[in-house]
Amino acid sequence: MTQLQPTPTADSLPRRFADFATLGDALDYAASGTRGFNFHDPRGTLVRPYPFAEMRTDALDHARRLIARGVAPGDRIAIVAETSAEFAALFFGAVYAGAWPVPLPLPTSFGGKESYVEQLGVQLRSSDPKFLFYPEELSEMGGEAAQRCDVAGLDWHTFAQDAVTDIALPAANSAEICYLQYSSGSTRFPHGVAVTHGALLSNLAAHAHGMHIAQSDRCISWLPWYHDMGLVGCMLSMVANQVSTDYLKTEDFARRPLAWLDMISRNPGTSCSYSPTFGYDICARRIGSQSKVAERFDLSRWRLAGNGADMIRPDVMQSFVNAFADAGFKASAFLPSYGLAEATLAVTLMPPGEGIVVDLVEEQRLSGAPVDPAKPRRYRSIVNCGKACLGMSLEIRDPDGAVLPDREIGKVWTAGPSIMHSYFRDQEATDACLIDGWLDTGDMGYLVDGYLYIVGRAKDMIIINGKNHWPQDIEWAVEQLPGFKSGDIAAFSITTPAGEEAPAVLVQCRTTDEAERRRLRDEIREKVRSITGMNCVIELVPPRTLPRTSSGKLSRAKARNLYLSGEIQPYQLAA
Structure with a gap:
């Protein structure tokens, strides 16, 4: 039996940093090279290499199948976002057809069938899609959610049996909507973030420039594709910047988190891999006091250990360094960031090599109360989340909208080409957070010499x-x-x-x-x-x-x- 070979890290295709008009153009270019995605089993063993060229062929076939089934430009296509070749092909197929893919979550380990069906139903009713696609094993729950919402539900294996006819595909431009992204907190009143091709490609270019993507870089990811950091940062960005990527499913990471580090260790090139704080925490706790860290892992080539999606905790980051220093992990590899779906993804990135930088702030200042010299001084560690990404601007404003100077805590506002088009079919919510081209992020923070420090969510x-x-x-x-x-x-x-x-x-x-x-x-x-x-x-x-x-x-x-x-x-x- 021939051993499967992963798509290569290096490629003779000249690297382009997402300088395309549309996402379809980005895949067209990436497909002319040899890089691609690679899907692994729970132990990190390669089970399916998926070159971008093959993905493009599958996506174009799906686009024609969708059009043959009556899909028109601007229709929404909901897809349960399993980390798989099938989802990737359907997502890009919807894009090629001029439709808007809508990634929806997988079931979680908590809750049950009814809670998952209702969760899907909430986002289906909001996005009003033409179809809901799902893996075969979710046919019962996906089918029920689709039926309740009067949406055509179909497992993607059955859909792939449709004949492919020679149908012309619509032309796209950078100002058109590319996809809808639902925030992870979407519950009773979900907000579908509408992102244009132009906003997406601008943000993906900012990733490559900000992280100094190199020929030796390879991405390793377990992040879910229904969340903006997984979808945009570790899937779409990899296509637009032509980076081969190795994937471990999120549920497999949850069961065997150290398989993530095994995959990084096996990468002969330099690794770029992102995780929220809790991912690093799980690995540090799981390794515990094992004495053979250096024998199992080699993390010396982990160039960028990205951190984002929740509050970055310096104590957890230090615990990870302590646990894996013997395996060659360097604290300078940490790359804190800040972002949100309403800005496509990234708003700030730490310059590579600067690592975790902590500022100590008096708790009385964080609470907004005047500092009382009679009270004992307690401090909280606030992590530097880096500088504004390419093309993005930052301001810290007080409740009246006045711009605050450095080290004054207020609401974080951002502007630039990556800002969302709107909340889908919710002009009131859009107008509430988008004012004169500036986005009210809903987060509190402060600036120091252009670096952003996030202290918390205003609504919490x-x-x-x-x-x-x-x-x-x-x-x-x-x-x-x-x-x-x-x-x-x-x-x-x-x-x-x-x-x-x-x-x-x-x-x-x-x-x-x-x-x-x-x-x-x-x-x-x-x-x-x-x-x-x-x-x-x-x-x-x-x-x-x-x-x-x-x-x-x-x-x-x-x-x-x-x-x-x-x-x-x-x-x-x-x-």
């Missing part, structure tokens, strides 16, 4: 008696207690029976002993009081209770809603 802020508290501060404080980890705690504001606002903290608790639960509750209460100066509502809840977004991040807003509606049932403890 807990405001008690006029004082601001970041939920991350409360959550991090509880995480320092033995037995808790990132994702176990959700902090938010509630109204008490007395009509007062108070912080509530939900904590996933694994012990079954009643006395131990009471002890933990009291310990947590004291820890939170030391941070906030207030008594908080502390509730212990069963493991795997706190809801997450489709990209795996804690959803505080959903946790609050479930708690207030009674769907989250805390353990009942004696006073």
Whole structure:
């Protein structure tokens, strides 16, 4: 049996940094070379090389199949975003047909069939697609969601059996919508971010220029393709910048996270690989105190270890360095970034080689309160997220819209060619965040010499008696207690029976002993009081209770809603 060979890292095709008018043009060019995608099994073994040339052929066939089934330019084509050749071909097939692909999430390990069908239904009703495509193994759930929403549902294997007829494809231009991206937090009122070809290609060019993509670079990724960092950063960017990529499915990473590092170790070239903070945390915890790190891994050629999609925690990054330094990992490889789907993806990138840079900020300043010299000075570490990407501009503004000077905390605004066209069919929401070409990101931060520091989401802020508290501060404080980890705690504001606002903290608790639960509750209460100066509502809840977004991040807003509606049932403890 012939051993499968991955698509090559190097190629004689001259590298172009996404300087194309449309995404279809980008694939046309990449297909003239030998690079491509490579899909691996749970142990990181190659199971399917997929050269860009083959992907283009499949995509063009799908485009003609779609048109033969009545798809017209501007129609939405919803596709369950499994990390697979089938999804990639369908996504680009929709683009070639002039339709707008809409990546939808896979089922998660929590929740059940009904919750997944409803999640699909919410985004189907919002995007109003012509078709919903899904893998065969999801035919039952995908078919039910499609039926409920009066959408034609079809597994992609069946669709691929359609005959291909010689149908002319529509011409596209850079000002047209390329795809719809739903944010990972989309729940009751989802926002489909409409991105044009021009905005996408501008952002993808910024990736290549900002990360100094080289001939020896190869991408390794486990990030889901229904999230902007996985789809735009680790799939579309790889096509537009002609980079061979090795993929591990997200669910396989969750079961065997160290397979990700095994794949990086086997790459003979230089590696570029991204992860949210929790991915690095899982690997550092999983390796534990194993003494043979250097024998199993070689991370010396990991050139860019990107970090984004959630708050970057320097303690986790340091733990990863400590765990894998013997395997050759260099702290300077870390590349923090900041972005959001409304800006296509990247807004800022750290210049390669600068690594994690931390600024210490007094907590009183973060809360917006005047600094009281009589109070003990406590500091929080804020990570530098880099400089504005190519073509992008940044401003920090106060609540009245005035631009603030360096080191003053305010709302982060950005402008440039990567900004979204609109929220799909929601002009009111579009007008609320897009003003005179500037995007209100909804995030709080400050600038220092052109570098951006993010301190939190404005909408997550807990405001008690006029004082601001970041939920991350409360959550991090509880995480320092033995037995808790990132994702176990959700902090938010509630109204008490007395009509007062108070912080509530939900904590996933694994012990079954009643006395131990009471002890933990009291310990947590004291820890939170030391941070906030207030008594908080502390509730212990069963493991795997706190809801997450489709990209795996804690959803505080959903946790609050479930708690207030009674769907989250805390353990009942004696006073």
